[in-house]
Amino acid sequence: MTLTPTDAAAFMAKAEEMRRRAVSAGDQSYGAVIVKDGEIVGLGPSRVVTKGDPTAHAEMEAIRDAASRLKTQDLSGCTMVSTSKPCPMCETAAYWARLGRLIHGAGLTDSGRPEYRRC
Amino acid sequence: MLTRRLFTRLMASLAVVPGTAAHAAGSLLQPANPGPLAFLKRAFDLAETGSSRGEGTPYGAVIVKNNKIVGEGWNRSALKTDPTAHGEVEAIQDACRRLGTRDLSGCVIYTSGGRPCPMCETACHWAELDEVVYGTDAAKPIRHGRPRYPSC
Numbered sequence A: 001m002t003l004t005p006t007d008a009a010a011f012m013a014k015a016e017e018m019r020r021r022a023v024s025a026g027d028q029s030y031g032a033v034i035v036k037d038g039e040i041v042g043l044g045p046s047r048v049v050t051k052g053d054p055t056a057h058a059e060m061e062a063i064r065d066a067a068s069r070l071k072t073q074d075l076s077g078c079t080m081v082s083t084s085k086p087c088p089m090c091e092t093a094a095y096w097a098r099l100g101r102l103i104h105g106a107g108l109t110d111s112g113r114p115e116y117r118r119c
Numbered sequence B: 001m002l003t004r005r006l007f008t009r010l011m012a013s014l015a016v017v018p019g020t021a022a023h024a025a026g027s028l029l030q031p032a033n034p035g036p037l038a039f040l041k042r043a044f045d046l047a048e049t050g051s052s053r054g055e056g057t058p059y060g061a062v063i064v065k066n067n068k069i070v071g072e073g074w075n076r077s078a079l080k081t082d083p084t085a086h087g088e089v090e091a092i093q094d095a096c097r098r099l100g101t102r103d104l105s106g107c108v109i110y111t112s113g114g115r116p117c118p119m120c121e122t123a124c125h126w127a128e129l130d131e132v133v134y135g136t137d138a139a140k141p142i143r144h145g146r147p148r149y150p151s152c
């Protein structure tokens, strides 16, 4: 799927909203959303602190939310927009979820398809 | 008489994260002869239990602290419709709930199968686990050392 720069900026604004939601809940300052066919299908404020769960990064929460809403573990055709570059846990989670594309940061950096990296 | 407000508050105080109650509430089975072999065997048993119920792929893990199992997990990706619900992630979440902390330093994870995938190994890093032990053969635990954060 393709996202115009204007669309990407709009979804980043939503990811930023998730980041602010996390901060106001006393959590880490990260947010992410999952987009499919121009619609938001998953929301992820970081919940590491509020859930006491070291795996509850914003991107993990967004993937969990999208899979739950769409009732499938296969998120191919979806794009993840996150406020920061996903860590290796989150990028590999995006790989397992078969996400098509990752966009991160205020500069809307497009890192393409998530990869399974060992180094 | 129990007022509605008090009742609501009481229920809220009992509430746990949805879908985790049964998982976290049960007591953990401790091996008769604790040690690396017994812990890895337990991870294999959990893998078998989960997959035989159709909850996910056959992988299990336990978290051990001071020679005692403090968390357990198995792949529940199918059950939860959650691609992140690998055995290691489930075990980390379980240990954090039970110990009331997301700092699992002083703990070792034993996981059935090959080296944890980068999602799980990085999750082990964030949880500050001391060591990862895995094995495709339950009789041959492989000590991987401290979880590594892929730096590529």
Ligand SMILES: [Zn+2]
Pocket (backbone or CB within 6 Å): A057, A059, A086, A087, A088, A089, A090, A091
């Ligand atoms: Zn992450």
Ligand SMILES: [Zn+2]
Pocket (backbone or CB within 6 Å): B086, B088, B116, B117, B118, B119, B120, B121
């Ligand atoms: Zn994994």
